[in-house]
Amino acid sequence: MSAPFAIVGIDALTGERDGAVHRDWTVSVGADGLISSAGPSAQIDLPPTLPRIDGAGKFLVPGMINAHAHLFADGRPLSSIYTNPRIAGHLTRAMHTPPGRALLRRRTRQNALTQLHSGVTTIRTVGDTADEVIHVRGQIDSGEITGPRLLPAGPLMAITGGHGAPQIALIGDEPETARANTRRNLRRGAQAIKIAATGGVTDALDVGHAGRPEMPEASMRAVCEEAHGAGVLVAAHAQGREGVLAALRAGVDTIEHGATLLPESIELFHDNPASLRGWSALVPTLLACIPLVRFDPQVTGLGEVVQENARMVLDEMLTGAQQAIEHGIALGIGTDSGVSYSTHSSFWRELDLYPRLLDVDPAAVLHTATAGNASVLGLEGVTGRLAPGLSADLVVLESDPLESFEALAEPSMVVVRGERIVRPEIRRIPDIDAQLDTLRV
Ligand SMILES: [Zn+2]
Incomplete structure (x- = not known):
């Protein structure tokens, strides 16, 4: 009350x-x-x-809606040493100890509040370390704390060595394992499911790794079937043309980041029989990419592999976003907050980048961040x-x-x-x- x-x-x-x-x-x-x-x-x-x-x-x-966020980190640049698999493995194990879990929940609460105070009243997370966002969502929904409406995904679905693995992923190399992992997240209270369809910028090991197809289409289809059976929408990290197409064919409801859209992909965005609602949406994330391209890698400490991958991904993402605008594809807005340079107080900066980088007017951008995102996330009645x-x-x-x-x-x-x-x-x-x-x- x-x-x-x-x-x-x-x-x-x-x-x-x-x-x-x-x-x-x-x-x-x-x-x-x-x-x-x-x-x-x-x-x-x-x-x-x-x-x-x-x-x-x-x-x-x-209230603004952030369709793509992570709450376990605050946006301070992550040094490239974290992509070292041995260091990543140690960190992941530490985060699953009781003190690690307590730390993650504290951070999640703080970051969610920073977004709320910056005008973001609804956040979909798309890759959590474990169940920390589900836990905080429970505290908010029970009235224990005031916070934004959270739609947590829990850990994302990835393949061995794939994007997000092992830090924020459940690993499934076969369709049945991916399906079981999806069921596990849903049972624990996830209200979104996230797939890593391709490699990503932050943990790419070589130039060209970001955007390379990762999870096989059959596994993505199993994830979508399971999530859709529970009425839950599926998001896919996809930064390459083939990966975007495969994810759409598998029935994914939102493509995160995106790439140049092939004609077949454009058709599937409009009419996607395997998706939950018969259509799919594109959620570009500009703020997460621009600093990696524009800032000096010597200063950021992010390394040249990250910068080169970011440059390729940014070109593709901007092309895809402009195609989506021109073809009337449903568009969402997300900041990828938590990754390097995308801080939780920066939602406005994502909006600010749109008219600078794309042929779109501010009114359309504001609409996308509010009513548009609500529809993309199935919250248009909320x-x-x-x-x-x-x-x-x-x-x-x-x-x-x-x-x-x-x-x-x-x-x-x-x-x-x-x-x-x-x-x-x-x-x-x-x-x-x-x-x-x-x-x-
Ligand atoms: Zn992300």
Whole structure:
């Protein structure tokens, strides 16, 4: 239960595609945490005793949705020594001890709160170390702590030596093992399933490794069948053309990162009989890639293999994203937060990169981050717009986000499921912010 209130006289952007700014709106929130009314102030009758917040001069947007996040790390660059399999193995074992698990849960809570205070009211995680996000989701949903709506994937599905393995993956080289791993995650409470369809940038061992097909199509199909049977959507990390196509054919619902789209892939995004809903979406992640390409590898300590792979992946990802925009493919937005340079206070930076790198207008970007992402994640009846009956997930801003997405960097209030966080305090990493600021010139 939350205390009912109304925000009055505010300029509202509802999350719809038209990008209209509605002057002088009123949005009221009920004790059930839902939006009870939303519209022009002159048309909304409020009970006289209802507490009112004056929104004059401010802007209201739906809570942001981050469709691709990791919460076990904070975005400080991971040195290339972590891709050394021996070191990775040691770290993984340490994270599965009781102190390791406690540390991960603490970090997960902190990182989820940093995103919430930055205006992100819903987060889908797509690769966790173990069950730490499922655990924190339980604490939030029971009301023990205030936090964003979490859709945890648990560890992702990978092959031996594949992307994410062993740190954040369950390994299955045969379809039946991949299926059993999926069932294990679902039993523990996962609300998303993630596959590593191809190699990735962060743990590639040689140039060209990122984007190379990894999990066989038959295994991906087994994962999709199992998840879809439980009504759960499947996301696939896919950074190469063939890997994207194989994942789509297997029935994956969202392609993460992406690559140049082959004609067959474009068709499958629109009409994918093996997916849960008959269509699939693309979720590019720009912020996770740009710094690796633009920053000096001597300074970042990330190594030249990472930089070279990132360069290839970025070119492909931007081409795929532009194709998706032109072909009207469902698009989602995610930051890949937790990986090097994608900090949890940086959601606005992902939005900020879109009009700089792609032919797309800010209104479409804001729509994608709210109502668009809600639909991609199957939450269109839950959140993503300023509409009565939806969860009161709201962000109050000092300036118009369509003028500059930097307006989202410091919300003056965040509301999640009707609970107000006034003047949220955001835990930032100033030296990374200073570096990321150089991408904006
Ligand atoms: Zn990721």
